[in-house]
Amino acid sequence: MTLQIEIVPILSDNYVYLVRDQASGRVACIDPGEAAPVLAAAEEKGWEIDTILITHHHGDHVGGVATIKAAKGATVIGPGGDSQPIPGLDQSVADGDVVDFGDERLAVIGVYGHTAGHITFHARHEGALFAGDALFSIGCGRLFEGTAADMWPGLRRLRDLPDETRVYCGHEYTASNVAFALSIDGQNAELQRYAGLVAMLRSEGVPTVPANLGLEKKINPFLRAEDPDFAQIHGFKDRDAVDFFAFIRAGKDAF
Numbered sequence: 233m234t235l236q237i238e239i240v241p242i243l244s245d246n247y248v249y250l251v252r253d254q255a256s257g258r259v260a261c262i263d264p265g266e267a268a269p270v271l272a273a274a275e276e277k278g279w280e281i282d283t284i285l286i287t288h289h290h291g292d293h294v295g296g297v298a299t300i301k302a303a304k305g306a307t308v309i310g311p312g313g314d315s316q317p318i319p320g321l322d323q324s325v326a327d328g329d330v331v332d333f334g335d336e337r338l339a340v341i342g343v344y345g346h347t348a349g350h351i352t353f354h355a356r357h358e359g360a361l362f363a364g365d366a367l368f369s370i371g372c373g374r375l376f377e378g379t380a381a382d383m384w385p386g387l388r389r390l391r392d393l394p395d396e397t398r399v400y401c402g403h404e405y406t407a408s409n410v411a412f413a414l415s416i417d418g419q420n421a422e423l424q425r426y427a428g429l430v431a432m433l434r435s436e437g438v439p440t441v442p443a444n445l446g447l448e449k450k451i452n453p454f455l456r457a458e459d460p461d462f463a464q465i466h467g468f469k470d471r472d473a474v475d476f477f478a479f480i481r482a483g484k485d486a487f
């Protein structure tokens with residue numbers, strides 16, 4: 233493994249990730265919605281944050297940027313093309329860019345719809361995806377600034393990453409996502425098994441992240457809009473995948 237990854241829970245259900253490249257000792261934090269817990273976690277490990285990576289403009293993902301940047305002199309890298317400016321942005325990146333981070337290379341993958349310019353970071357060597365609010369375990373982000381047609385192509389690209397990819401999501405939403413998924417996919421034995429695991433982890437306060445992408449491909453309804461058997465259950469067998477994705481997203485919004 234090339235990266236050490238620490239989960240820092242903040243606010244009510246956000247996760248910030250502290251990421252250290254073992255070869256170079258460089259340290260990034262991803263989506264620091266608050267500064268104090270992130271700085272404390274880094275200090276405890278003896279890690280010096282030099283980079284701040286941002287997926288989208290929402291306050292619970294950028295609220296700590298100014299303080300961390302001022303304290304550490306860190307470089308802020310994020311989507312210059314989002315609908316609102318990223319505070320303190322030093323380096324604007326967009327879909328298709330690659331961010332060098334020590335021995336690791338972070339591929340920027342745009343997934344639009346939650347916000348207009350939302351990006352994710354794929355650490356290729358490590359096999360880790362920092363998904364922000366685009367993809368959650370058993371869920372995906374709400375469509376605040378786009379349509380199902382905007383979001384589906386991006387989600388599809390995340391779905392097509394290797395099965396062994398570990399997905400680091402922006403929120404701990406897994407338990408409520410599982411409840412919704414069971415309501416539309418109740419016969420899915422792997423989903424039922426995962427529901428039991430999630431209930432056990434959450435009863436002990438343990439994060440359900442990172443999620444395994446290979447499993448998500450089988451049980452996350454939002455990644456299965458092209459699955460003919462799943463589509464057939466809901467009457468979308470010969471319809472466009474975007475329509476089925478929109479149907480699932482609307483169902484979750486109303487759940």
Ligand SMILES: [Zn+2]
Pocket residue numbers: 288290346365
């Ligand atoms: Zn958000």
